[in-house]
Structure formats: C-alpha cells, structure tokens
Amino acid sequence: MKTRTRLDGSRVIHSLAIDERRDEWRRLIPQLIGEQCYLVFSSELGLHCHGGLAGLTAIGLSALIGQAMPDAYRGPLPAIAVVDDHLRDGSYSPEGSAMVFDAIVLHELSHIVTNSVTPEMCAVPDPESLRDLVQADWREWKSHSGSLRWIGHDSRFIRVLIHLWSRMRSRGHWTSLALAFSHKSYGLASAERYRLALGDEPGDFDFRPIGEITALPMPPKFQKLWTDDVVRSLSSVQVSKGKK
Numbered sequence: 001m002k003t004r005t006r007l008d009g010s011r012v013i014h015s016l017a018i019d020e021r022r023d024e025w026r027r028l029i030p031q032l033i034g035e036q037c038y039l040v041f042s043s044e045l046g047l048h049c050h051g052g053l054a055g056l057t058a059i060g061l062s063a064l065i066g067q068a069m070p071d072a073y074r075g076p077l078p079a080i081a082v083v084d085d086h087l088r089d090g091s092y093s094p095e096g097s098a099m100v101f102d103a104i105v106l107h108e109l110s111h112i113v114t115n116s117v118t119p120e121m122c123a124v125p126d127p128e129s130l131r132d133l134v135q136a137d138w139r140e141w142k143s144h145s146g147s148l149r150w151i152g153h154d155s156r157f158i159r160v161l162i163h164l165w166s167r168m169r170s171r172g173h174w175t176s177l178a179l180a181f182s183h184k185s186y187g188l189a190s191a192e193r194y195r196l197a198l199g200d201e202p203g204d205f206d207f208r209p210i211g212e213i214t215a216l217p218m219p220p221k222f223q224k225l226w227t228d229d230v231v232r233s234l235s236s237v238q239v240s241k242g243k244k
Contacts, residue, residue: 017094018087018101024173025105032167033113033210038065038072038079039105043088045069045081055082055104057111062122076122080108103179106168110161110180111152113210148233150186155226156214158188162195163213166202188229197221 022039029037038061042049045068049056061079065072082104087097111117158181165177181191195202199219218226 018082018084018097021098021101022082025102028168028171028173029109031171032164033109035119036074036077037109037112038062038077040065040069040072040079040081041084042081043084047081047083049083049085053083054100055080055108057081057108057117059117059122060124062119063125076119076124078112078117078119078122080105080112082108099176099179102173102175106161106164106175106180110157110164113160113164114157114214116211150188150229150233153181153186153188155218155222158191158194158226159198159218159222160210160213162191162198163202163205163210165195167206167210170203170206187233189225194222194225197225 022041026039029035029039045064047064057078057080061081062076065079082101086092087101092100161181162177165175165180168175177191177195183190197219199221201219205213205216
C-alpha cells in the first residue's frame with residue numbers, strides 16, 4: 001500500500017495492487033452508499049467479456065456470484081464485476097492498473113445508486129443470460145443501443161458519480177474523475193465541467209444519504225450544461241439522419 005500527501009497535508013491512499021485495492025473498496029463502499037455490495041473480478045466468475053467491456057453491474061450478477069463463488073456469497077446484493085484480464089496482462093503499469101480499477105468501480109457504483117438497486121431486486125436466478133450478454137459488444141446491448149450515446153449516463157448518473165467521487169476524496173481516497181467518466185464516448189461535456197457546474201453541492205451534502213441526491217432540484221448551472229449537451233446531441237443525430 002502506498003500513500004501520498006496532498007497540498008493540504010491530508011493523506012491519500014493509493015494501492016499499486018488491484019487485489020489490495022479491491023479490499024480497500026470493499027471497506028469504502030458502505031461508507032459511500034450506506035450498504036454492502038459485491039466486488040469481484042470477471043476471472044473469478046469465469047466470464048469471458050468482449051467488445052472492450054471494462055466492468056458491469058446487473059441484477060443477475062449476484063446469482064452468478066452465488067454460483068461461481070459460493071464461499072463468498074452472502075445472499076442477494078448489488079454487485080460489480082471488474083474485467084481484470086487487461087489489468088493483469090501487462091498492458092498497464094501496476095499503478096496504472098490501480099487507477100483504471102478505481103475508475104471502473106466508481107463508474108459502476110454510480111450506476112447502482114442511480115438505478116436505486118436494492119438487495120431484493122438482485123434475487124434473480126438467471127446467471128446464464130448474463131454470461132450470454134457479455135459475449136456481445138456492450139454498445140449492442142439493448143440498454144445502450146440507439147442514436148443517443150449517453151443513454152444510461154444522463155444527468156442523474158453524472159451527478160451521482162461526482163458526489164461519490166467527492167465523498168471518496170473527503171475520506172482520503174483519490175481516483176481520476178476523467179477516467180471514471182469518458183465523456184467523449186457519450187458525446188457530452190467533461191466531468192470536470194459538470195463538477196464545476198455543481199458548485200459546492202457535493203461538499204454540502206457529503207453526509208446526506210446518497211440515494212436522496214437525485215430527487216433534489218439540479219443546480220441551475222448544472223441543469224443548463226446538461227440541457228446544452230442534450231440539445232447538441234439531438235441536433236447531431238438529426239444531422240446524421242439527414243445525410244443518409
């Protein structure tokens with residue numbers, strides 16, 4: 001485990017081993033969202049993922065964990081699987097692997113919060129459909145298909161992600177916001193612009209239950225940035241259709 005010191009003197013925990021980093025996340029997640037969550041590697045589940053998939057969360061994932069990892073199973077819970085093949089094959093430095101791992105977990109955890117996933121929702125005994133799903137490119141999934149690339153990563157998701165990122169920092173854990181939200185993939189403004197548009201909201205609501213955040217009115221600057229992004233993306237789709 002390594003630590004580094006920020007300019008304000010606080011310590012930032014940053015592990016160079018993704019297995020150690022996972023252990024740290026398992027302790028951190030309940031602090032961030034107020035509930036437990038499975039965090040596993042695709043290799044532990046025997047998942048063969050294709051199409052550049054980095055990580056996933058799905059209600060059927062809990063049942064798959066129960067099937068593949070019975071000793072670790074504690075009943076239905078929200079779950080995250082990180083695709084670890086590329087994190088272990090030498091494609092990244094050890095520190096780079098840890099940074100990418102952190103970004104993937106933060107991204108998938110934001111989906112769990114945005115979709116209000118509960119343990120009851122995860123009691124779905126159909127892991128085989130999930131095995132079939134990851135064989136396809138994630139861009140072809142029904143939940144991500146369509147002309148609007150940001151479907152599934154809208155203003156609610158972005159807001160939750162920034163709040164979780166802020167809560168991580170306030171508890172001494174650093175990760176890259178830009179890595180966690182690849183805005184160009186979705187045709188949206190950067191996470192940093194959205195963070196600035198949120199202003200002091202993440203800090204002001206740091207200890208408020210994270211599930212309540214999306215029910216609050218969006219700050220005006222954040223709302224405007226999102227509206228501008230939607231208008232631009234809709235215009236781009238219309239132009240593309242007009243050229244066909």
